[in-house]
Amino acid sequence: MRSVTIRDVAALAGVSVATASRVLSGHPATSPSSRERVEAAVADLGYRPDARARSLRKARTGTIGVLVSDVRNPFFAEIAYAVERRALRAGMATLVCNADESVDQQDRYLDLLVSQRVDAMVVAPQGDGSGSLQEVLGLGIPIVFVDRTLASGGTGVPSITSDNRTGLREAVTHLAGLGHRRVGLVAGPHETSTGRERLRAYRDAAAAAGLDPDPALVVQGDFQQASGAAGARRLLDLADPPTAVVAADSLMTLGALSVLRERGVAVGADVSLVGYDDLPAFALATPSLTVVAHDPARMGALAADAVRDLLAGRAATSTVLPTHLVVRGSTGPARRPA
Amino acid sequence: MRSVTIRDVAALAGVSVATASRVLSGHPATSPSSRERVEAAVADLGYRPDARARSLRKARTGTIGVLVSDVRNPFFAEIAYAVERRALRAGMATLVCNADESVDQQDRYLDLLVSQRVDAMVVAPQGDGSGSLQEVLGLGIPIVFVDRTLASGGTGVPSITSDNRTGLREAVTHLAGLGHRRVGLVAGPHETSTGRERLRAYRDAAAAAGLDPDPALVVQGDFQQASGAAGARRLLDLADPPTAVVAADSLMTLGALSVLRERGVAVGADVSLVGYDDLPAFALATPSLTVVAHDPARMGALAADAVRDLLAGRAATSTVLPTHLVVRGSTGPARRPA
DNA sequence: CGTTTCCATGGAAACGGTTACACGGCACGA
DNA sequence: TCGTGCCGTGTAACCGTTTCCATGGAAACG
Known part of the structure; x- marks a missing residue:
């Protein structure tokens, strides 16, 4: 046949x-x-x-690759969705890939996208660009970074990120204003720019507010739910546990929240919690969560626009979207230690 | 260059x-x-x-298409992720598409997948198969349905679904056992097999338990969050509102929950709520949600296996995965009307 | 009426790989 | 020594499309 x-x-x-x-x-x-x-x-x-045959002859494939960490993270799902929607409107197909927060897997997918000859890529990069990424950048394929960038800054790659520092600073300042002196952070991986920036913002804000600089208050996570739970456990098990906790992404927020509940801690009273990303479910928790909010749909749309610009030969502009603190019920006055 | x-x-x-x-x-x-x-x-x-050139000569493209309704729905995100993971292990790339619960968009993507000559597709079908879908089925491309099937049953397409009836029956029976007589349903669209089956199971179980058969207790939703909210509002605004509500998918559950909270209704006391899909966030709500649970990761993995079988020329088996009710705090004894 | 212009058309060369087929060289057994 | 067979290699056809170029006819113009 x-x-x-x-x-x-x-x-x-x-x-x-x-x-x-x-x-x-x-x-x-x-x-x-x-x-x-x-x-x-x-x-x-x-x-x-046959699109393959057509694209073999023409210069373009009409395909763009979207390489995010994990579509199961609603934040990235939203980004992927937004890019795809915009791309479809321009008649382009989207190849969505999950790097799974692993550089190896990211490299594998980069290879795949290159061999599929995608016209452009939207990437939330892992690591320091030492692997395939650097190589792929040299290939001249239009690339836009989204959410994250590379450690080695000036790569000339346009990026759509959000202002990680402001949101986190607001969170720490807010907690300090409520009288908290020991604020814990479940941090993201060092391999990501977002992980590093949020950690740095936490440290700066904590220092500025004169909070307890105890390094034990920072625990390392990997942006996955389980690590959020593990981090929260470590913090609660400290001899002198924090009275407030900030989680550096949505899945870790979920994990931390589950531990607080499992231990019967009254969120917002015994321990305050600031989450990251404003998932619909976060507003519905009881108490509803105070979060650092940003706008993944907008990020995806802007990334798609940037890709369109690059493909049209225009320069694409990098954008840093604002983040802001949404204060709800999960943060309250610090309880004085007995 | x-x-x-x-x-x-x-x-x-x-x-x-x-x-x-x-x-x-x-x-x-x-x-x-x-x-x-x-x-x-x-x-x-x-x-x-160049993968295109290679695939032009060889029979295969090494690509499979995954067409779900909406990756922003964690349920489908999980399915897409599972398929992709399994596919990558077999050295295949995955094209993820969002039909957005629209037959038109589904048709557009079907066209796209066909023209990309994907080796196989995993589809959560919309509608009755009247559009491109029927046509595509005739093309002989291996297809596996996931989560949903077509109204026109015997298409010979293997499918990985879950047992919509049991879960919903258990939910209704559970509520009846708690003394509820007026149980509302925020139903899914008629255009989907899951919407139809869950509605039918609700009706059968309600009849069997001798519940109030008032048709006003069933409101129509479209599997999106906003429709869950609208549906819940309509139910609460009835002259004789239900004492318990069942939502037929996760996003509508979220919508319904937001309305209950916005109106200050005590979930589990004033009104009981049964959600659909066991999202991590649902267990963390207060009260934690009683839900009909099923297993999207397993569905995706089985769908990928079925695709593998089809591609290997073997017959693929259809599977109906079990669903079950997870009883938590959002369902309680019916409050006697004053 | 002759020449120029334009337009619809067909032949054939790309695009970047894989693979059927033929071929030459070598080792082997008779 | 002479087939026989195997193995590594090269030539060229092919996959399905687009597009360059040449061509022939009709229309337009002088």
Whole structure:
């Protein structure tokens, strides 16, 4: 059962493949009569053009790759969705890949995207760009970073990120204002720019507010739910546990929250919690969560716009989107130690 | 800046393209000496094989399409993730598409997947198969349905679904046992098999338990969060509102929950709520949500297995995964109307 | 009426790989 | 020594499309 090709269409329509191709791609120089017959033949045979063959001849594949860490993270799902939506409107297909917060897997997918000859990529990069990423950057494929950037700053790659520092600073300042002196942080991986920036913002803000600089208050997570739970446990088990905890991403927030509940800690009273990302579910928790909010849908849309610009040969502008603290019920006055 | 082709590699290595190709694809009939030189040339030039060109000649593209309704729905995100993971292990790439609960968009993506010549598809189908879907089924592309099936049953397409009826029946029976007589349902769209089956199970179970058969207790949703909120509002605004509500998917559960909270209704006391899908966040709500649970990760993995079987020429088996009710705090004894 | 212009068309060369086929050289057994 | 067979290699066809170029006819113009 060989699939039907443009040759079959041309034969049935009684024209050459060249003419058939012209009709199919809307070339103006075609007579109404051949247009009509080709279209009839297409309908008759159920012809479906082969995008691979087409793209082999033309310069473009009409495909863009989106490489995020984990679509199960609602934050990245939203980004991927937004990019895809915008891309579809421009007639482009989207290849969504999960790096799983692993550089190896990221490299594997970068290879894959390159060999698929995607026209452009939207990447939330892992690591310091030492692996395939650096190499791929050298290939001249239009790339836009989203959410994260590389440690080695000036790569000339446009990026759509959010202002990690402000949100986290506001969170710490807010907690300090409530009288908290020992504020814990479940930090993100050093391999990501977001992890590093949020940690740095925490440290700066904590120092500025004169909080307890105890290094034990910072525990390392990996942006996955389990590490948020583990981190929260370590913090609560300290001899002198924090009275407030900040989690550096949504999944770790979920994990931390689950531990607080499992231990019967009254969130917002015994221990205050600031989450990251404003997931719909976070507003519905009891007490509803105070969070650092940013806007993944907008990030995705802007990333798609940047890709469009790059593909059109225009320069793409990097954007840093604002973040802000949304104060809800999970943060309250520090309870004086007994 | 033309990209480097296998011809360049062959030239540099001093062999023919045939030999270069053989080395690259691991063909046994190659001498150590040419292997070595070709590999050196590849490294030297930074050669990246072109998957499109390769797949044009070979029968396969090494790509499978995953067409779900909405990756922002954690349920589908989990499915997509599981499929992708399994596919990658088999060396295949995954094209993830969002039909957005719209038949039109589904058709557009089906066209796209066909023209990309994916080797197989995993689809959560919309509608009755009247659009492109029927046509695509006729093309002989291996397809596996996931989560949903078509109304027109015997299409011979293997499917990985979950037992929608049992879970919902248990939910209704559970509520009846707690003394609820008026149980509302925020139903899913008729265009989906899951929407229909869950509605039918609700009706059957309600009848069996002798609940109030008032048709006003069933409100129509579309599996999106906003419709869950709207549905809950309609139910609460009834002259004789239900004492318990069941939502037919996770996003509508979220919407319904937000309305209950916005109105200051004590969930589990004033009104009981049964959600659908066991999202991590649902266990963390207060009170934690009683839900109908199923296993999207397993569904995705089984779908990927089914695809593997089809691609290997074996028959794929359809599976119906179990669902079960997880009783938590959001359901309680019916409050006697004053 | 002859020449120029334009337009629809077909033939054939790309695009970047794989692979059927033929061929020469070598080791082997008779 | 002479087939026989195997193995590594090269030539060229092929996958399905687009597009360059040449061509022939009709229309437009003088």
